[in-house]
Amino acid sequence: MAGLIDLANPTRFMRLAAVLLPWLAGVAALSLAVGFYLAWFVAPADYQQGETIRIMFVHVPAAWLALMFYSMMALSALGTLVWRHPLADVAQKAAAPIGAAFSLICLLTGAFWGKPMWGTYWVWDARLTSVLVLFLIYLGIMALWRALDEPSRAGRAVAILTLVGFVNVPIIKFSVDWWNTLHQPASVLRLGGPTIHPSMLWPLLILAVGFTCLALAMHLAAMRAEIMRRRVRTLTILEAERLDRLAAAQGAPA
Amino acid sequence: MSALGPHGGFILASYAAVIVVLGGLALAILLDHRAQRRALEALEQRGAGRRSERKNP
Numbered sequence: 416m417a418g419l420i421d422l423a424n425p426t427r428f429m430r431l432a433a434v435l436l437p438w439l440a441g442v443a444a445l446s447l448a449v450g451f452y453l454a455w456f457v458a459p460a461d462y463q464q465g466e467t468i469r470i471m472f473v474h475v476p477a478a479w480l481a482l483m484f485y486s487m488m489a490l491s492a493l494g495t496l497v498w499r500h501p502l503a504d505v506a507q508k509a510a511a512p513i514g515a516a517f518s519l520i521c522l523l524t525g526a527f528w529g530k531p532m533w534g535t536y537w538v539w540d541a542r543l544t545s546v547l548v549l550f551l552i553y554l555g556i557m558a559l560w561r562a563l564d565e566p567s568r569a570g571r572a573v574a575i576l577t578l579v580g581f582v583n584v585p586i587i588k589f590s591v592d593w594w595n596t597l598h599q600p601a602s603v604l605r606l607g608g609p610t611i612h613p614s615m616l617w618p619l620l621i622l623a624v625g626f627t628c629l630a631l632a633m634h635l636a637a638m639r640a641e642i643m644r645r646r647v648r649t650l651t652i653l654e655a656e657r658l659d660r661l662a663a664a665q666g667a668p669a
Numbered sequence: 670m671s672a673l674g675p676h677g678g679f680i681l682a683s684y685a686a687v688i689v690v691l692g693g694l695a696l697a698i699l700l701d702h703r704a705q706r707r708a709l710e711a712l713e714q715r716g717a718g719r720r721s722e723r724k725n726p
Contacts, residue, residue: 647709
């Protein structure tokens, strides 16, 4: 908690983010290069799915990150509403487009896998529908940020919407257990351990690390841009007020 | 394509979607970062900071 409070200073955060960014980007590039090599040239074709198993290597990390970023946003929402952490709504705003992008990738790659395997791009199955709802919530949050000009007011409104939308996260995770769905149940994050053969599990885990580092690097860069946007806004208002006072002083009768 | 079997088009489309979506997002973040940095530098050069505000009320 003390570390989080230390990071409440935007200047200190900007410095730390500038140091962390190249490291995260480097680890992301290395993990993605190794992961894609293993996924494409070492992992065998699946005995049932054939070569379409290659889609799983991008679909699954995208699904995990879509949920992870929403969970991070829910924590940031608590940071805004409960602890009033100055960077919480900055983190929340910067995370929304990244989470939306991974939800979109999850939906698109799932559709491209579904057509040859299920015979259809889309079914209104509980897992697919709840991920679509997650994507729409992300879009709603991004729209609400744009609709309100004042960042702290927008931050509180978005925080409430984010916490309400969090109910969808466990629904997505457990939808395959609670309902009879076309989507297969969990095969990696499950109580009995993964059911995937190690030749496919390792590339998947390495790619998950790579995509996570890439997403975190983009998040830090987007947070830096948002902090600068707020400084620009403050300085623009101060400059406008100064020019107003100057004009009033010059226009005043002697 | 033949090495990817009969469903190679779906596999390539999936990877293309990843490249387009993540590439677009990374580009948008980089351009936004650059635009905000330039705007901030321009304002600071004009002396629009709080300190100059206090000096020139």
